[in-house]
Amino acid sequence: MSSLSASQNSAPFEVSPGYWSGVIGRLRRDPVAMFALLVILALVLMALFAPYIAPNDPYRGQLLRRLRPIGTAGFPLGTDELGRDMLSRLIYGARLSLLMGVTPVFIAFFFGAFIGITAGFVGGKVNSLLMRTVDVFFAFPSVLLAIALSGALGAGIFNGLLSLSIVFIPPIARIAESVTTGVRKLEYIEAARASGASSMTIVRVHVLGNVLGPIFVYATGLISVSLILASGLSFLGLGVKPPEPEWGLMLNTLRNAIYVQPWVAALPGLMIFCTSISFNLFSDGLRSAMDLKS
Amino acid sequence: MSAPLLDMENLTVRFHGERTVHAVNGVSLTLQSGETLGILGESGSGKSVTLKTLLRLLPENRTEIGGTLRVDGQDVLALQGRALADHRGRTVSMVFQDPMLALDPVYRIGDQIAETVMRHEGCSRSEAMARALDMFKSVQMPSPERRLRAYPHEMSGGMRQRAMIALALACRPKLLLADEPTTALDATVQIQILLLLRDLQRQFGMGMIFVTHDIGVVVEVSDRVAVMYAGEIIETGTVHDIIRDARHPYTKGLLAANLHGAVKGARLNAISGAPPSLESRPTACSFAPRCPVARETCASQPPPNVAVGAQRQVRCILAQQ
Numbered sequence: 344m345s346s347l348s349a350s351q352n353s354a355p356f357e358v359s360p361g362y363w364s365g366v367i368g369r370l371r372r373d374p375v376a377m378f379a380l381l382v383i384l385a386l387v388l389m390a391l392f393a394p395y396i397a398p399n400d401p402y403r404g405q406l407l408r409r410l411r412p413i414g415t416a417g418f419p420l421g422t423d424e425l426g427r428d429m430l431s432r433l434i435y436g437a438r439l440s441l442l443m444g445v446t447p448v449f450i451a452f453f454f455g456a457f458i459g460i461t462a463g464f465v466g467g468k469v470n471s472l473l474m475r476t477v478d479v480f481f482a483f484p485s486v487l488l489a490i491a492l493s494g495a496l497g498a499g500i501f502n503g504l505l506s507l508s509i510v511f512i513p514p515i516a517r518i519a520e521s522v523t524t525g526v527r528k529l530e531y532i533e534a535a536r537a538s539g540a541s542s543m544t545i546v547r548v549h550v551l552g553n554v555l556g557p558i559f560v561y562a563t564g565l566i567s568v569s570l571i572l573a574s575g576l577s578f579l580g581l582g583v584k585p586p587e588p589e590w591g592l593m594l595n596t597l598r599n600a601i602y603v604q605p606w607v608a609a610l611p612g613l614m615i616f617c618t619s620i621s622f623n624l625f626s627d628g629l630r631s632a633m634d635l636k637s
Numbered sequence: 638m639s640a641p642l643l644d645m646e647n648l649t650v651r652f653h654g655e656r657t658v659h660a661v662n663g664v665s666l667t668l669q670s671g672e673t674l675g676i677l678g679e680s681g682s683g684k685s686v687t688l689k690t691l692l693r694l695l696p697e698n699r700t701e702i703g704g705t706l707r708v709d710g711q712d713v714l715a716l717q718g719r720a721l722a723d724h725r726g727r728t729v730s731m732v733f734q735d736p737m738l739a740l741d742p743v744y745r746i747g748d749q750i751a752e753t754v755m756r757h758e759g760c761s762r763s764e765a766m767a768r769a770l771d772m773f774k775s776v777q778m779p780s781p782e783r784r785l786r787a788y789p790h791e792m793s794g795g796m797r798q799r800a801m802i803a804l805a806l807a808c809r810p811k812l813l814l815a816d817e818p819t820t821a822l823d824a825t826v827q828i829q830i831l832l833l834l835r836d837l838q839r840q841f842g843m844g845m846i847f848v849t850h851d852i853g854v855v856v857e858v859s860d861r862v863a864v865m866y867a868g869e870i871i872e873t874g875t876v877h878d879i880i881r882d883a884r885h886p887y888t889k890g891l892l893a894a895n896l897h898g899a900v901k902g903a904r905l906n907a908i909s910g911a912p913p914s915l916e917s918r919p920t921a922c923s924f925a926p927r928c929p930v931a932r933e934t935c936a937s938q939p940p941p942n943v944a945v946g947a948q949r950q951v952r953c954i955l956a957q958q
Contacts, residue, residue, distance in 0.1 A: 535741070
């Protein structure tokens, strides 16, 4: 039926596009966001196809050829302190770094949004209880909290992911709560109630529909923070363990070589920088593309 | 006369909080099917609270409702859970003041209407969409098929209010509440919406309660008028009675404050003073401090409710003579 009515009326008028196709359309016209998206896609592809792209084995090193400069034959980006190929390690490093950057944010998005929306919609004592509990975590700077948690849990990828997820739940819950509280007071919620919708329907349809977008945008902005924190954990020896290639860990192990091969030692940092700024720019573009009023 | 569609007896609404607000103080109303009642009053006079009580939309834990309220023979104040949700939108439905705020911005209009129809009639999505299309035709929406697929922000104010009316009428309610439905619209669209509401009310044979602060609007749509002041109905009667022969000083003041026929450069008539705070239950005539013809007794005892004809009452001591 819908296709019928669309074809009947499409001649003189433009059929109104869906919300998400509108968002995608606006995003496409944003060159900065599109460039950032391309960089992110390239990084993801690089991580997925690392074994096919990487010219050398990222784990095999030879002490005889350690700390070669950028441009050495066979090692275009030089070698690290154990003589391993930097290019291959950077390519393989995208796997763990992206995993550590993106996964905690998604886990925290799920739990944080749940806590925040519940608190915001139910309100009253439930809101106070949930949000004051969340505030306790706010008392610690996020870096310190992540370090303390992974320190207590012990090093390792899983514990790193866990502690980062816990770190990101409070800010997401806080945003979710404030957005939900704002939406709950709006007239269309009352109008939905006036037309007989149950509380569950109102939460599922009207609250989630209006709230998930802003929370999602905020969460994508956290990915860059998560990447940097994850790298920081690895840098401190709390996240990924050697000899796994991970950008933060590579930055750590190469820091002794900063006087010998400063450019080689800076490469992992450059990767972290590019990745996090791409996520940030994309999240900014998404934010403005999702704003219906502009 | 058959049992009335709406029977409201001595309704009181109190809001508890940091301070108690006596929003509605003993309002009694009846309405037959197919009849339109206009409630006229200024901001804060309790009009909207009275409407929301009919749908039980007021926050449960801070609101104390007294009196009796029956719609279509059902005790609205006793409804709970599913029965209450069935009542809302099916028996009684509401058109809100600002359609931009009352429509969910992230869903297409057609989906919002279909959602309500599916909720109340348990029909399939395509049947519900067909109903939505019917409703769009009833409210004279231009190119209705296409508008069903539009988002609220893609429509003009008048079209949004038409959509809001279509949403409110989608489940064929017996009583339609309209809370200043034309206030957010510009003058040319206002009259279209008013005429539309009046036509639809007759076509569907519903009862309608129309709340406004605009006398011109009341005249246009209502059969009877109730004038509210400080949470009380101070005068009721037919439109003709109220306009030609207002008895209460407040109603007279409202009519005199009308801009129609005002002479350029002349000072406009206004009722001096401000409405009373509603922190305590009124023990005397609420209007006495502003009343040009107040007597000593007005400030000391509540005014009587004087019947001055069939379906015509005035809450004023002066009406007794």
